[in-house]
Amino acid sequence: MKKKYLLTPGPSPVPAEVLAKEGMPIMHHRTSEFSEMFKRVEENLKEVYATKNDVLIIASSGTGAMEAAVFNTLSSNSKSVVCETGVFGARWSQIIKSAGLESLVLAEEYGDPVNLATLKKTLSENNGVTAVFGTLTETSTGVVNDIQAMVEIAHEYGAILVMDAISGIGGQEFLMDEWGVDVVVAGSQKGLMIPPGLAFISLNERAWELAAQSDLPKFYFDLKKYRSKVAAGQTPFTPPVSLIAGLDESLKMITQEGIQNVWQRHQKMAVATRAAVQALGLELFSSQPCDVVTAIKVPLGIDGGKIVKILREKYGVSIAGGQLSMKGKIFRIAHMGYMERFDLIIGITAIEMVLKELGVDIELGKGVSVAEKHVLGW
Amino acid sequence: MKKKYLLTPGPSPVPAEVLAKEGMPIMHHRTSEFSEMFKRVEENLKEVYATKNDVLIIASSGTGAMEAAVFNTLSSNSKSVVCETGVFGARWSQIIKSAGLESLVLAEEYGDPVNLATLKKTLSENNGVTAVFGTLTETSTGVVNDIQAMVEIAHEYGAILVMDAISGIGGQEFLMDEWGVDVVVAGSQKGLMIPPGLAFISLNERAWELAAQSDLPKFYFDLKKYRSKVAAGQTPFTPPVSLIAGLDESLKMITQEGIQNVWQRHQKMAVATRAAVQALGLELFSSQPCDVVTAIKVPLGIDGGKIVKILREKYGVSIAGGQLSMKGKIFRIAHMGYMERFDLIIGITAIEMVLKELGVDIELGKGVSVAEKHVLGW
Numbered sequence: 001m002k003k004k005y006l007l008t009p010g011p012s013p014v015p016a017e018v019l020a021k022e023g024m025p026i027m028h029h030r031t032s033e034f035s036e037m038f039k040r041v042e043e044n045l046k047e048v049y050a051t052k053n054d055v056l057i058i059a060s061s062g063t064g065a066m067e068a069a070v071f072n073t074l075s076s077n078s079k080s081v082v083c084e085t086g087v088f089g090a091r092w093s094q095i096i097k098s099a100g101l102e103s104l105v106l107a108e109e110y111g112d113p114v115n116l117a118t119l120k121k122t123l124s125e126n127n128g129v130t131a132v133f134g135t136l137t138e139t140s141t142g143v144v145n146d147i148q149a150m151v152e153i154a155h156e157y158g159a160i161l162v163m164d165a166i167s168g169i170g171g172q173e174f175l176m177d178e179w180g181v182d183v184v185v186a187g188s189q190k191g192l193m194i195p196p197g198l199a200f201i202s203l204n205e206r207a208w209e210l211a212a213q214s215d216l217p218k219f220y221f222d223l224k225k226y227r228s229k230v231a232a233g234q235t236p237f238t239p240p241v242s243l244i245a246g247l248d249e250s251l252k253m254i255t256q257e258g259i260q261n262v263w264q265r266h267q268k269m270a271v272a273t274r275a276a277v278q279a280l281g282l283e284l285f286s287s288q289p290c291d292v293v294t295a296i297k298v299p300l301g302i303d304g305g306k307i308v309k310i311l312r313e314k315y316g317v318s319i320a321g322g323q324l325s326m327k328g329k330i331f332r333i334a335h336m337g338y339m340e341r342f343d344l345i346i347g348i349t350a351i352e353m354v355l356k357e358l359g360v361d362i363e364l365g366k367g368v369s370v371a372e373k374h375v376l377g378w
Numbered sequence: 379m380k381k382k383y384l385l386t387p388g389p390s391p392v393p394a395e396v397l398a399k400e401g402m403p404i405m406h407h408r409t410s411e412f413s414e415m416f417k418r419v420e421e422n423l424k425e426v427y428a429t430k431n432d433v434l435i436i437a438s439s440g441t442g443a444m445e446a447a448v449f450n451t452l453s454s455n456s457k458s459v460v461c462e463t464g465v466f467g468a469r470w471s472q473i474i475k476s477a478g479l480e481s482l483v484l485a486e487e488y489g490d491p492v493n494l495a496t497l498k499k500t501l502s503e504n505n506g507v508t509a510v511f512g513t514l515t516e517t518s519t520g521v522v523n524d525i526q527a528m529v530e531i532a533h534e535y536g537a538i539l540v541m542d543a544i545s546g547i548g549g550q551e552f553l554m555d556e557w558g559v560d561v562v563v564a565g566s567q568k569g570l571m572i573p574p575g576l577a578f579i580s581l582n583e584r585a586w587e588l589a590a591q592s593d594l595p596k597f598y599f600d601l602k603k604y605r606s607k608v609a610a611g612q613t614p615f616t617p618p619v620s621l622i623a624g625l626d627e628s629l630k631m632i633t634q635e636g637i638q639n640v641w642q643r644h645q646k647m648a649v650a651t652r653a654a655v656q657a658l659g660l661e662l663f664s665s666q667p668c669d670v671v672t673a674i675k676v677p678l679g680i681d682g683g684k685i686v687k688i689l690r691e692k693y694g695v696s697i698a699g700g701q702l703s704m705k706g707k708i709f710r711i712a713h714m715g716y717m718e719r720f721d722l723i724i725g726i727t728a729i730e731m732v733l734k735e736l737g738v739d740i741e742l743g744k745g746v747s748v749a750e751k752h753v754l755g756w
Contacts, residue, residue, distance in 0.1 A: 004403065011404045011619060022620065023401035025382065026389045026573055028696050059439050059575055060598065061615035067598045098597035189616060195404055197437055197575045197618030217595060219476035220438065220445045237439035238567060240575030240621070241389060242400065318406050 002316045007347045009139045009167055009293040009320055011189040011196055012337035014246070015253065018194055022246040029241055035233025037248050042230060044251035045200060048169060048192070048259055049184060051176035055202045056226040059240050062166040062187030063091065065199035068221035069162050069183050070095045070133075072203075072211040078130040081106065081122055081159070083114040085145060086138035087323045088164060096133070099216050103133070110326060111295070113288040114145045116153060123157035130210065131160045131182075136168035140323045142286040142295030142332060144172060151180045160207055166190060169200070170254060171292035171336050173263040182207040188243065191262075191292065193250040193337045197243045265378075266291040269335035269344050272374035276348045276367035280355070285330045292336040295322075297329065299360050304328040310354050317350040341375040380694045385725045387517045387545055387671040387698055389567040389574055390715035392624070393631065396572055400624040407619055413611030415626050420608060422629035423578060426547060426570070426637055427562060429554040433580045434604040437618050440544040440565030441469065443577035446599035447540050447561050448473045448511075450581075450589045456508040459484065459500055459537070461492040463523060464516035465701045466542060474511070477594050481511070488704060489673070491666040492523045494531060501535035508588065509538045509560075514546035518701045520664040520673030520710060522550060529558045538585055544568060547578075548632060549670035549714050551641040560585045566621065569640075569670065571628040571715045575621045643756075644669040647713035647722050650752035654726045654745035658733070663708045670714040673700075675707065677738050682706040688732050695728040719753040 006013045027034050038057075045055040058065055074080060074096070082092045084107040096103045104126060106118055114134060123129055132154040137144050147163060154161040160182035168174055169184070170191025176184050183203050189196035201223065203211065211223060225236040254262055270291040274284060277296050285295035298304035305328055308321040322330040333347045348368045355362050384391045405412050416435075423433040436443055452458060452474070460470045462485040474481045482504060484496055492512060501507055510532040515522050525541065532539040538560035546552055547562070548569025554562050560582050567574035579601065581589065589601060603614040632640055648669040652662060655674050663673035676682035683706055686699040700708040711725045726746045733740050 006404060006406060008406050010616065011406060014404050014620075019401040019403075023397040025397075026384060026392050026567075028384060028386050028389060029574075030698075031690070031696070059437065060442065061437050061617070063615045064438065064442075064598045095597045098600070099595050187616070189404075195618060195620035196407075196616045197621060217477050219473045220442045220599070222476070237441045238388065238565070238574045239439070240573060240618070242392075242397075242573035243575060243618070243621075312409070318409070320408075 005317045005346050007317060007319050007334050007343060009190070009332055009334040009336055010187065012193065012334060013339065014193055014195055015250065015338050018246045018249045021249040022242045024245060027241050027245065029239055034241065038233040038244065041244060041248050041251060044255050047255055048251065049176045049202055050174065050178065050259070051202055053176070053202045053204050054227060054230050055200050056223060056230070057235060057239065057244070058199045058201065058221070058226065059197065059237065060199045061196060062185065062199050064221065065185040065201045066091060066164060067095050068201055068223055069185055070099055071216045071218040071221055072214055072223045073131050073160065073162060073183060073207055074099065074101060075213060075215045076100070079126065079128055081129050081132045083119060083132065083134040083150070084108065085112065085114055085135055085141060085143050086110055087140035088138055089135045092133040092164070110141050111143065111285045111287060113143050114150060116146065116149050119150065120153050123153060123159065129157060129159045131162050133162045134164070136163055136165040136174060137172050137290035137292050139167040139293060140326065142289050142293050144288055144290035147181060148179050155180065160210065167292055167336065168290070170262060171266040172290055176202060188247065191337045192247065193253070194243055194246040197240050198247065265340065266335060268375060269339065269341070270294065272371040273333060273335055273344055273348070275374055276371035277351070279370040280352065280362050280367040293332050293334045295330045295332045298331060299355070302358055302360060304331055306358065307331050307354055310357065311350055315350050315354065317346065319347065341378060344371060344375065383695045383724050385695060385697050385712050385721060387568070387710055387712040387714055388565065390571065390712060391717065392571055392573055393628065393716050396624045396627045399627040400620045402623060405619050405623065407617055412619065416611040416622065419622060419626050419629060422633050425633055426629065427554045427580055428552065428556065428637070429580055431580045431582050432605060432608050433578050434601060434608070435613065435617065435622070436577045436579065436599070436604065437575065437615065438577045439574060440563065440577050442599065443563040443579045444469060444542060445473050446579055446601055447563055448477055449594045449596045449599055450592055450601045451509050451538065451540060451561060451585055452477065452479060453591060453593045454478070457504065457506055459507050459510045461497060461510065461512040461528070462486065463490065463492055463513055463519060463521050464488055465518035466516055467513045470511040470542070488519050489521065489663045489665060491521050492528060494524065494527050497528065498531050501531060501537065507535060507537045509540050511540045512542070514541055514543040514552060515550050515668035515670050517545040517671060518704065520667050520671050522666055522668030525559060526557050533558065538588065545670055545714065546668070548640060549644045550668055554580060566625065569715045570625065571631070572621055572624040575618050576625065643718065644713060646753060647717065647719070648672065650749045651711060651713055651722055651726070653752055654749035655729070657748040658730065658740050658745040671710050671712045673708045673710045676709060677733070680736055680738060682709055684736065685709050685732055688735065689728055693728050693732065695724065697725065719756060722749060722753065
């Protein structure tokens with residue numbers, strides 16, 4: 001027997017209660033039964049986003065909602081700035097380029113957060129920037145950015161802040177309205193504890209004003225279409241009804257725990273994970289690590305791909321390797337969504353065992369004992 | 379107790395075997411386990427499409443794949459013709475308009491199929507049309523179009539034929555390669571027997587040549603990205619893994635039955651449904667009815683909305699009313715996907731009972747007895 005453990009930063013594990021709801025007979029979407037569920041989902045999503053704005057639901061991967069953010073807030077004459085702190089930050093500039101626009105890209109060394117001074121300098125030297133694009137938690141590097149400071153700087157220079165919070169929402173503390181973030185994108189397969197297939201986007205009034213002026217071509221991702229259907233509990237195109245039924249269940253679980261408690265759980269797991277791997281003599285990749293995933297440098301002389309492969313094939317534990325330029329150099333363990341202390345303990349002990357097996361000089365139990373200290377008596 | 383029966387033209391019912399697969403623990407998509415499943419799904423989709431071309435899988439509603447068809451085959455100087463035979467035909471011109479292009483729209487009276495002579499005349503009078511857009515089975519009216527004739531005409535004038543087969547694939551006979559259709563779009567929640575959330579698109583070599591030249595802006599729907607990942611059993615963006623696991627199961631069921639037999643089953647149900655409702659004295663809305671849904675005129679003096687409402691609320695049977703200009707004037711009963719003779723018998727008897735209840739002069743059992751004659755001894 002080999003049980004499987006999913007400790008990857010998306011898709012993340014889905015609670016059995018949610019899977020069961022997804023397995024219910026298909027509901028037709030043009031019914032009061034669906035609308036009622038959809039409205040409840042909408043309300044609970046607002047709680048997770050900490051916003052009073054509508055949170056729109058799109059059938060797509062998270063990237064689809066990123067495209068929606070670009071094509072609805074920018075126009076063919078817009079200037080924009082992209083704060084790139086990893087692979088997913090780079091996606092913003094690719095999407096902006098696909099719209100036929102150029103963006104000013106502020107690329108940090110991967111592992112580092114947005115340099116606020118550079119952002120401020122760039123905006124002060126470039127007039128009329130419409131939007132700054134950034135990332136809450138950069139899944140590829142494990143970095144969290146200082147969103148409150150970024151908002152302040154963007155607004156000082158008259159730009160809106162558009163945030164990819166795909167891997168952060170429902171894990172990393174985030175207050176859309178209080179912090180004043182203008183556009184926030186999320187995905188379903190991370191902190192929201194359902195399978196991939198849904199994306200979310202919320203715009204504040206200022207962003208909707210830009211959307212009203214936007215002249216970039218769009219149809220499926222035209223957010224005005226989605227907004228016009230919210231009050232009726234509907235979507236412009238056939239929604240993935242089974243995923244939305246699952247989301248209804250997962251949001252009940254999240255709001256019952258309380259979003260503040262959810263953030264705290266993630267933070268405790270992140271702190272414990274970092275302490276545990278450092279106790280093993282491993283180094284963190286990020287200089288400003290986030291609460292949803294920990295990126296760890298592969299010990300010198302070890303093949304990073306092998307760590308991931310052995311963990312998956314021999315121990316049944318899925319974690320993530322490094323992407324693109326980080327391939328083989330880091331591995332990433334998630335503490336995201338439907339995870340709590342024992343998921344983390346499985347992850348830490350599995351890492352201890354595989355490193356031992358690969359000949360790294362570590363003491364079995366040293367990491368997990370530190371983790372236990374952090375998570376006992378929750 | 380009230381059991382529920384879904385006889386709507388999408389979403390259609392999902393087999394319990396498929397729902398169970400969707401309820402399995404989440405699989406990570408960047409694994410050989412996923413790739414193996416994805417490749418099998420790809421092969422089986424080709425069988426359903428009757429094509430050797432790749433069938434690409436996109437996380438979106440069917441409309442997303444329609445947008446992909448437009449933005450990948452047309453360029454900013456392209457001329458196009460839209461054959462509109464209903465609400466979904468009209469969607470083609472809306473999408474083309476969103477790309478900043480005009481199209482020549484050949485709108486038929488709803489209920490009628492594409493007028494082939496008009497199409498031929500239009501193409502002969504307008505040089506250099508890149509693509510003709512059409513619909514296999516128009517869900518809103520129950521019409522099937524003569525695709526083979528449309529292909530022949532389009533090709534005669536150097537245009538490709540782009541086909542919305544969203545509600546037709548896996549129900550209405552359709553042979554992409556043999557008929558020479560250049561681009562074919564499908565959705566998951568119709569004949570393919572899984573919930574909404576996936577869309578499919580296949581291009582032949584000629585369409586790929588147009589895609590290589592296309593200068594319309596796209597990122598999420600850039601099909602070259604999807605094509606480049608097929609050989610590796612992957613997608614460019616996180617795929618809805620649970621829906622794909624369900625699709626793996628439903629495609630096994632379809633290929634086991636044999637796509638020819640699937641088409642035949644749909645045809646038999648369509649013939650039986652038409653005969654039954656006509657025996658009740660009801661009139662068909664379509665002059666060239668398709669095999670996946672039957673549109674029926676609401677009897678004079680009866681509120682069409684009431685038929686749908688009473689069926690759903692009192693009998694637990696979901697059928698569809700008319701859309702937009704057809705609202706209240708028609709009702710539609712599907713025989714699509716995971717349906718066989720007894721689904722149809724439920725539909726016919728339910729219609730008999732609700733019409734009787736509304737005071738229509740019909741004989742209970744008269745329709746169903748005719749239907750039985752058509753479906754006995756399968």
